[in-house]
Amino acid sequence: MIDSKTKMLGLIGHPVEHSLSPIMHNAALRDKNLNYVYLAFDVLPENLKYVVDGLKSLGTVDGFNVTIPHKVNIMKYLDEIDREAEFIGAVNTVKIANNKAVGYNTDGLGARRSLEEEIGKVENKNILIVGAGGAARAVAFEFAKNNNLTIINRTVEKAELLSKEISEKLNKPIYYNNLDVDIDDFDIIIHTTPIGMYPNIEAKPIIDTDGIKDNMVVMDLIYNPKETILLKEAKKHGAKTINGLGMLVYQGAIAFEIWTGVKPDIDIMKRTLYNSLKY
Numbered sequence: 454m455i456d457s458k459t460k461m462l463g464l465i466g467h468p469v470e471h472s473l474s475p476i477m478h479n480a481a482l483r484d485k486n487l488n489y490v491y492l493a494f495d496v497l498p499e500n501l502k503y504v505v506d507g508l509k510s511l512g513t514v515d516g517f518n519v520t521i522p523h524k525v526n527i528m529k530y531l532d533e534i535d536r537e538a539e540f541i542g543a544v545n546t547v548k549i550a551n552n553k554a555v556g557y558n559t560d561g562l563g564a565r566r567s568l569e570e571e572i573g574k575v576e577n578k579n580i581l582i583v584g585a586g587g588a589a590r591a592v593a594f595e596f597a598k599n600n601n602l603t604i605i606n607r608t609v610e611k612a613e614l615l616s617k618e619i620s621e622k623l624n625k626p627i628y629y630n631n632l633d634v635d636i637d638d639f640d641i642i643i644h645t646t647p648i649g650m651y652p653n654i655e656a657k658p659i660i661d662t663d664g665i666k667d668n669m670v671v672m673d674l675i676y677n678p679k680e681t682i683l684l685k686e687a688k689k690h691g692a693k694t695i696n697g698l699g700m701l702v703y704q705g706a707i708a709f710e711i712w713t714g715v716k717p718d719i720d721i722m723k724r725t726l727y728n729s730l731k732y
Contacts, residue, residue, distance in 0.1 A: 455490055460513050462491045462712055465504060466520035469493040473729055474518060477705055480725040481717035489515070489713070498522060505530045505547075509554050516548040516712040518705075524587055531556045540622060541594045543587060546708040557711055560588070561595030563704025564643070564674070571695050572670055576600060579638060583660055584645035585611040588674055592645055593627075594619055603628040603639070607659060636664030642687075644673040649681035658683040667691030676701055679732050698726055 464474050478491035496504045508514045519527050524543040532553040538544045544556035569575055576599040582589055585606040597619050606612035609631045616629035648656045671687035676697035684694040702722045709717045
């Protein structure tokens with residue numbers, strides 16, 4: 454029940470009407486009997502600064518998530534940025550306390566927890582990151598810490614820029630290539646582009662799936678549909694497949710704890726999303 458003591462959490466992005474974050478977070482908040490409501494706000498880029506200032510000044514907002522296209526631009530409007538988010542160069546979670554907005558990034562760790570939940574600890578693996586956009590940044594930085602990483606992209610210059618940035622910050626070689634890379638050289642493939650996402654579910658994968666082997670793991674950050682064409686093809690070749698729902702849950706759970714100091718029930722968050730997506 455919303456009353457005068459209810460505090461607010463939320464999501465800002467453009468667009469946001471497709472987001473499942475409000476459903477997931479409100480279920481977790483009810484489960485823990487926390488007097489919050491989580492709302493989504495469609496924010497145009499030119500209004501970003503005013504929205505951040507406004508949410509800070511309300512006094513009833515404890516934090517919010519940030520999605521496309523604001524994850525980078527929002528950084529200049531925050532009072533502080535967590536070391537990991539600064540390292541990545543993008544923010545997806547903001548906590549407001551004492552009239553200060555502090556930025557974090559939970560995407561990379563969310564992806565790691567989702568992957569390791571399925572296959573155990575991931576280190577010293579040869580990992581291929583497909584894509585070099587916003588979603589790729591946090592995931593690539595996270596897995597580059599203790600694995601061998603190659604980034605590929607349709608525009609190879611973007612893959613080169615991201616690989617060089619990570620390489621300089623971690624002081625280790627991070628490789629890049631075009632889409633013609635030999636897929637069978639890798640243990641894990643992580644697809645970070647929106648190709649194959651609803652409603653364009655018939656879009657063909659941009660990598661050659663014939664190179665996928667039965668000892669590989671293929672993770673697609675897309676969660677709608679449940680199984681993209683890429684994952685279907687990977688499954689045909691006997692590979693272990695993982696969709697993006699786990700990453701959505703875990704990045705959200707980490708943000709939830711940053712805002713409230715309470716660990717949410719992961720199973721409730723997952724079940725809520727399963728029901729919403731009719732998995």
